[in-house]
Every structure is written in structure tokens, then in C-alpha cells.
Amino acid sequence: MLFDKFQTMAGFQAELAERKVEPFGAVTEKILSATEGLVQGRNVILAGTNNYLGLSFDPRCIKAAQDAAARWGTGTTGSRLANGSFTEHQALETEVAQFYGVDHAIVFSTGYTATMGMCATLAGPGDVILLDADSHASIYSGVKLSGAEIIRYKHNNPEDLAKRLRRLGDRASQTLIIAEGIYSMLGDVAPLQEIAAVKREYGGYLFLDEAHSMGVLGETGRGAAQAAGVEADVDFFAGTFSKSLGAVGGFCVSSHPELEAIRFCISAYIFTASSSPSIIASTREALRIVTAEPQLRERLWKNAHRLYDGLKALGLPVGPTASPVVAVEMEDRSRTIDCWEALMEAGVYVNLVIPPASPSTNFLLRNSVSAAHTSAQMDTIIAAYASLKTAGLITSTQAA
């Protein structure tokens, strides 16, 4: 039967319904600020968003969006290749390119279509793609569409990448290597200096998804490659407007002039309507703020260290280094759902992540911090985890 394959999921949903918990698609009834909302009838601190700089609620970004909606209308009703390229879109492309110090940029309607579209188009039949095993779903979707030969390298493992390039022999120099700046689930950063060195030795093209690292890492907020000092080795940077920039949309920038020809070959760019002008306008304003206000990044990292150190001091299994994404890994699904529920009751919304969205068989309580979290909010989040321990819901041994 067509629907047989959905039985497991339907069973899981029934289990959640019976327990009366809705961790997936929890409905937000009201947004009170960048870090607070009314979710499922409760006032909670939002500690599971990607609102790293808190810009989703910045009055300047809101004003820019309002003005643009008044001037341009609510939507473009067309593709960038037809009637959907307004001067707003063009200006944002110029500004994103300038932000990265390169000449070419494409703006997409979502981050997902940016990475998916680029990965589907850059390599084709006869080419090889080497992607990190823990790559985001948008990258996996893209490479599947590409028609290229797809090979995974072990997560954040430059030696394994080198081994696989060596095995390719002459084809290595024609390979598209894919990595991410900060990985979304555990918050770990790619070893980009080593990856860039491998690329220099064997050749190939490097595509880097800075979705979670743009606005977060690097001296001017360009991301993990800037922080590692290897931007010159990156052929294509992709990213999203939905995280540090607080809106929605995606981009790819490159110093390769070929990007202009590639633009006309990406289905996910051509056969979808362009972003509404209000979104583009708020993104432009957010990008300006990222450049003008580096103190936002400082505040973000201060909060990141605070949460990481706090959870680590509780003995919880967090990743190896502090990051704006701090995930607590657990082995038991039911226990993780109990914890998620208890955190909600304590006034803290975090993300519940189950395999295969998590990179292993573990379940995650994924926390993400924002520059906009106050000191008191950080205390509440850490205290909520402490009470999970007191309640016996979580111990260092129960977790992975």
C-alpha cells in the first residue's frame, strides 16, 4: 500500500497524542519579543530558535519591512527570471556580495532552496561530490538531484576527506567538496583550515554552507571560513537569511564569474516565486546591522559560553566546545520527551530532535542562544535543566 511506509510515523504521533505532548510543530500563539513567546498556552523563553542575533524583532528591520510592503506590495507573484526581480532583490544581491568581498551573489527564496539548488546544479553526471556525512537535509536533497557520483566523508574528518580524494586519482580536481561552517544539530564547527589544506593538495571546489555561522563567527560576521582565515579557499559560500538575519531566504556568493551562468540553470531559483519585497528589505537592514554592530556577536558568544558552561557544570553531555547551539544528547526517546515537557513546564522552549534529524541514534534537547537573551533568562534556562536533574529525569549516566 502507498501509505504503509508512514505507519511508523503515524504510530509515533499516536504515542505523542496519548501522552498529550506536542513537541513537533508546537504552536506559538503570540511573540512577545525575540526571546519570549506564548507557546501552547505557556509563556516561555525561546531557547530553540535560530534567532542568533535577536534581529527578528528589531524595530529597524520591522520598519524596513513595513515600508517595503507599502511601496512594493505583499508579493512579487513571479520568478526572478520573469517578473520577480525588483530593485530590492538586486540591491540585496549587491550587498551580500559586498559583505563577502566578492563580485557575484544569488538570492534565493529560502536557505533550503539555496543549498539544495546549488548542490543540485554545480555538479552533474560524470562529476563527483564529496559531502560531509552529517550534511543538512537540503544538501542531501540537492546532491541526489545532481546526477553526480555522491561520496560521503566522515563528519568533520579531513583525513578521511583526503583519503577519498586520493582514491579518486585524476578526478579529484573535478570534485565538489561540501562542508558546513557550524553544524546545526550539535553546534560543532568544521575544521576548515585542515579541509582547505586538503583541497589545496588534491584540488577540487569547496562549497561551504554558512547557514548557522554567518553573523555568528568571523571578524566581520562572514562565518566560519573567515574565522579560520581560509576564505580564499572557498569557491562558493551559501547561507540563509532565516537565522542570524531574522527573516527568511537564502544566498550563494562566489568570486567565480561563472555564478552568473549557473544562476540560469538552477531550477530551485527559476521555478519558484522570488521573496516578497518586505522580507528582502528587512534582510538588507539586518545585514547592515550585522556589519555595524559587532557587539551583537559578542553578546551572543557571552550567552553561548554561559549556557555551555552552565550545562556542563551540571554534568550534562554537551558537545566538546561552546557554541550558540548547545545540544544535550540522550539515549532514550521517552525520557527525552519527558525532559522536553518538563522544560516547557519550567517556561523554557527548546528543540526536541529525533533520529534521523540528529546525527546519531541519540535524541537531542537542542538549545540555541541569542544575543537578545537576558542574563535572567540564561539563569532560568540553566535552572530548568538543574531541576530536570533534581526530578531524576536526567543524569549524566542516563544521557549518552
Next chain:
Amino acid sequence: MTDYQEYLEFLYSAVETQNKKHIELSESTSLVADLGLSSLEVMEFIEKIEDHFDISIPLNILPDVNTIGDLATKVRELNL
């Protein structure tokens, strides 16, 4: 060049740690239906094979691989 049988023998030994139900392995043992491997476990199995033979196994072959025999055939082709 190794022959098909030798690949098969290696695959039997490599998958043994993941053979939680202790079923008897044969060419026609299905990785998912019989061994019950999750997609993550299939990838772990693939990585073991890659490391052992010093090859890369493209993801593109996976839709054609149901059984241990299918995989042995593919690995043999890749290692020629």
C-alpha cells in the same frame, strides 16, 4: 583481484557485529528486511567495507542494493 566469494566472506564477518538477531547469513540476506539495519547502520557497515578495501562506495549504488550478495557484487565492481 579478489573474487566474489571472498568479498562475500568479508561482508559476512563485517556485518556480524550488527547481526543482532543472530540470523544465518547468506547471499540473499537482506540488509534492511532481514538484518533490520537502520539507514545509519547501513552507513556504518559501508564505512567498514570502504576502510577495509580502501575504496569509496558512492551513495548512488544503494538503491540497487538489497542483499549482502548485491553489495558483494557492487564492491567487487568498484574494486576492479
